[in-house]
Amino acid sequence: xxSVGCWMLVVFHFPFxxxxxxxxxxxxxxxxxxxxKRASELLCAGEVVALPTExxxxxxxxxxxxxxxxxxxxxxxxxxxxxxIVHVASNEMAQLCVTKWPAVAEKLSRAFWPGPLTLxxxxxxxxxxxxxxxxxxxGVRWPGHPFMQAVIRECGFPLAAPSANLSNQxxxxxxxxxxxxxAGKISLIVDGGQSQVGIESTVLDLTVSPPRILxxxxxxxxxxxxxxxxxxxxxxxxxxxxxxxxxxxxKHYSPKAKLVVLNWHDDADLxxxxxxxxxxxxxxxIIAHAKIPAGFGAENVSVIPHDAEAFARxxxxxxxxxxxxxxxxxxxxxxxxxxxxxxxxxxxRRAAA
Ligand code: TXA
Ligand code: MG
Numbered sequence: 548x549x550s551v552g553c554w555m556l557v558v559f560h561f562p563f564x565x566x567x568x569x570x571x572x573x574x575x576x577x578x579x580x581x582x583x584k585r586a587s588e589l590l591c592a593g594e595v596v597a598l599p600t601e602x603x604x605x606x607x608x609x610x611x612x613x614x615x616x617x618x619x620x621x622x623x624x625x626x627x628x629x630x631x632i633v634h635v636a637s638n639e640m641a642q643l644c645v646t647k648w649p650a651v652a653e654k655l656s657r658a659f660w661p662g663p664l665t666l667x668x669x670x671x672x673x674x675x676x677x678x679x680x681x682x683x684x685x686g687v688r689w690p691g692h693p694f695m696q697a698v699i700r701e702c703g704f705p706l707a708a709p710s711a712n713l714s715n716q717x718x719x720x721x722x723x724x725x726x727x728x729x730a731g732k733i734s735l736i737v738d739g740g741q742s743q744v745g746i747e748s749t750v751l752d753l754t755v756s757p758p759r760i761l762x763x764x765x766x767x768x769x770x771x772x773x774x775x776x777x778x779x780x781x782x783x784x785x786x787x788x789x790x791x792x793x794x795x796x797x798k799h800y801s802p803k804a805k806l807v808v809l810n811w812h813d814d815a816d817l818x819x820x821x822x823x824x825x826x827x828x829x830x831x832x833i834i835a836h837a838k839i840p841a842g843f844g845a846e847n848v849s850v851i852p853h854d855a856e857a858f859a860r861x862x863x864x865x866x867x868x869x870x871x872x873x874x875x876x877x878x879x880x881x882x883x884x885x886x887x888x889x890x891x892x893x894x895x896r897r898a899a900a
Pocket of ligand 2: 709718
C-alpha cells in the first residue's frame with residue numbers, strides 16, 4: 548500500500564510542479580534587446596512566453612508549431628473550440644497566413660495596422676488546426692507594441708497569442724496581472740509597461756460581405772466603415788456565436804466579484820439603487836467617470852477620466868484591483884452611448900452577464 552501511495556504521489560504531482568518564472572524588463576535599449584533575444588530563443592525552442600501588446604498582454608507561441616500552440620491551451624485552460632489570433636509584423640507575413648487577401652483587407656490593414664484590429668480571413672494550410680480550432684478561417688493582427696514587433700521579426704515566424712490570462716478571467720494589461728495568474732506555469736514574462744489600448748482588439752470577419760464585427764474594440768464601426776464602406780454591427784442574436792467567435796459568448800471577461808453597470812443622477816439616487824442590491828457598502832467598489840459619488844459612506848470609489856481611450860486603458864487594472872481587494876460588488880458608471888465607447892460597453896456587458 549505504502550509504495551503504491553508514494554508512486555502515485557510521484558506520478559500525479561510531478562507534471563504540476565511549478566516552474567521558475569523569469570520577469571524581464573525592457574525600459575532601456577540594452578534590456579529591451581536582451582529580452583527580445585531571450586523571448587525569441589524560448590519561442591524558437593517551442594516554448595510559451597507572455598509578451599506585451601498594446602491591447603492586452605498575450606501568451607505567445609510559434610503559430611506554425613502545433614505542439615507549441617497546444618501548450619497555450621493547456622496553460623490557460625482554454626477550450627479547444629476557441630481559435631487563437633495569429634500575430635504578424637508585416638502585411639506580407641499576414642498574407643502568408645491566409646489564402647485570400649481581398650482589396651478590403653489591403654485597405655483596412657493600411658489604415659489600421661499596426662494596431663488593435665484583427666482580420667478574419669480564409670486560413671492557409673501552414674496554419675495548424677489547433678490555432679483555428681479546426682475552422683476554415685484565421686484571425687491575423689499586426690500589433691503596434693514595439694516589443695512584440697521586435698520578437699516576431701527576430702523569430703521570423705508569426706506568433707499565436709490569446710490574452711495572457713486563465714480562461715474566462717480578465718485580460719492582463721501589465722506584467723503584474725500576468726504574474727498573478729500565470730507565475731509557475733510559464734518560464735518568461737516580458738514587462739513592456741502598461742498596455743496603451745487596454746481592451747482586446749476589434750475582430751472583423753472579412754469572409755462575409757459586408758464585413759462583420761465579431762468583437763467590438765477601440766477601432767469602432769464608424770472608423771471601419773470610413774475605410775471599408777458598409778460594416779455589419781455585432782448582433783447578440785447571431786445563431787451560433789460559438790462557431791463564429793467564442794469572444795462573442797455572453798459571459799466572458801469577468802471579474803470574480805459581481806459587476807453591475809448603473810446610471811445615477813446624484814449620490815442619493817446611487818445610494819438608493821445600491822440598497823436594492825443587498826450589498827455591504829464596505830465590499831462594494833464604485834468605478835465612476837462623470838458623476839463622482841462623494842458623501843454617503845461609499846469609501847471604495849475610483850475615478851477614471853471621462854474619455855473613452857483613457858477609460859479603456861484603465862478599466863481592466865481597476866477590475867483586477869477590485870478583485871484583489873476582495874470586492875463583492877463592482878458598480879461601474881454606465882458609459883455614454885457613443886461609437887468610441889462601444890468596445891468598452893461590450894466588455895462591461897459581458898463582465899456583468
Ligand atoms: O487584442 C487582442 O486581440 C489580444 C492580443 C493578445 O492580441 N488577443 C486576444 O486573444 O484577445 P483572445 O484569444 O483572448 O481573443 C481572441 C478572440 C476570441 O474571441 C476568438 O474566438 C476570436 O478572437 N477569434 C480568433 N480567431 C478567430 C477566427 N478565425 N474566427 C472567428 N473568431 C476568431
Ligand atoms: Mg482572452
